[in-house]
Amino acid sequence: MTTPHEAAGFGAGSTATTPTLQVSDLHKSYGGNEVLKGVEFAIDKGQVKAVLGPSGSGKSTMLRLMALLEPADRGSIMLDGTRIGAATQNGKIVHHSERRLAVQRRDIGMVFQKFNLFPHLTALQNVVVGLTDVQGMHKTQARDVAFQMLTKVGLADRDGHFPSELSGGQQQRVAIARALVLNPQVMLFDEPTSALDPELVGEVLEVMENLAAAGMTMIVVTHEVRFARRAADEVTLFDSGVIVEQADPTSFFENPQHERTKRFLSHVH
Numbered sequence: 001m002t003t004p005h006e007a008a009g010f011g012a013g014s015t016a017t018t019p020t021l022q023v024s025d026l027h028k029s030y031g032g033n034e035v036l037k038g039v040e041f042a043i044d045k046g047q048v049k050a051v052l053g054p055s056g057s058g059k060s061t062m063l064r065l066m067a068l069l070e071p072a073d074r075g076s077i078m079l080d081g082t083r084i085g086a087a088t089q090n091g092k093i094v095h096h097s098e099r100r101l102a103v104q105r106r107d108i109g110m111v112f113q114k115f116n117l118f119p120h121l122t123a124l125q126n127v128v129v130g131l132t133d134v135q136g137m138h139k140t141q142a143r144d145v146a147f148q149m150l151t152k153v154g155l156a157d158r159d160g161h162f163p164s165e166l167s168g169g170q171q172q173r174v175a176i177a178r179a180l181v182l183n184p185q186v187m188l189f190d191e192p193t194s195a196l197d198p199e200l201v202g203e204v205l206e207v208m209e210n211l212a213a214a215g216m217t218m219i220v221v222t223h224e225v226r227f228a229r230r231a232a233d234e235v236t237l238f239d240s241g242v243i244v245e246q247a248d249p250t251s252f253f254e255n256p257q258h259e260r261t262k263r264f265l266s267h268v269h
């Protein structure tokens with residue numbers, strides 16, 4: 001199957017053995033608080049990984065580092081076999097310039113718990129700005145492309161609405177469209193449905209499941225066990241700054257190997 005990325009010419013040069021995104025020995029501290037303690041993580045093209053874990057364990061921090069929104073203290077992030085974000089010189093990590101980071105960030109889409117839409121822009125304009133300002137696309141073409149993406153997330157009839165005129169589920173779908181329209185190689189989701197009323201969770205999960213089925217590479221931090229079971233290729237338990245367990249959904253939920261995972265699942269179920 002040809003994924004939208006392949007059709008768009010992305011991923012050229014990648015082989016079956018090169019993960020789309022791979023982090024190694026990732027460390028991050030805030031003050032004296034060591035939040036990430038050597039995270040090892042890899043995701044292959046077209047894979048969907050669900051990440052579960054207790055509050056404060058460092059899940060959001062891990063995603064922010066992967067999205068190059070914050071610098072790592074140590075370790076590396078590889079996108080399609082190329083290191084991004086920083087280089088190592090004489091054993092020390094040297095972060096790339098803000099300008100270079102801005103270019104690298106285009107390949108990584110991120111969706112946050114709180115949609116972060118521009119309140120003074122309509123749904124369509126929220127999707128258009130990335131295309132015009134980041135990609136330099138002409139406004140007329142950008143509007144067409146953005147409208148197609150809004151249609152894909154089921155919001156063709158809401159293009160002229162401002163965020164304050166949209167439900168939480170609709171706002172989150174605009175946020176997903178805004179990230180997708182830039183054609184990222186990988187999409188990171190940080191608890192995308194946690195801020196939603198229960199009856200709005202389904203419409204956002206449906207968009208994400210469609211995306212997964214279309215071959216998007218996705219890392220999804222979530223509490224939604226249903227989503228993890230249905231859409232994920234692999235489920236990960238994250239705790240205290242490290243990955244504790246990774247397995248296919250059936251093994252993870254039915255036959256977890258680690259005591260920590262069993263304890264965590266006993267609270268979730």
Ligand SMILES: Nc1ncnc2c1ncn2[C@@H]1O[C@H](COP(=O)(O)OP(=O)(O)OP(=O)(O)O)[C@@H](O)[C@H]1O
Nearest residue numbers: 030031033035053054055056057058059060061062
């Ligand atoms: N910018 C920051 N400055 C200082 N401490 C931070 C910062 N960001 C996160 N932390 C701390 O890092 C730890 C991990 O936070 P993080 O948000 O990554 O956890 P999380 O697993 O996403 O939790 P939750 O499930 O509640 O979203 C917490 O102790 C938090 O207080």
Ligand SMILES: [Mg+2]
Nearest residue numbers: 059060061190
């Ligand atoms: Mg978080």
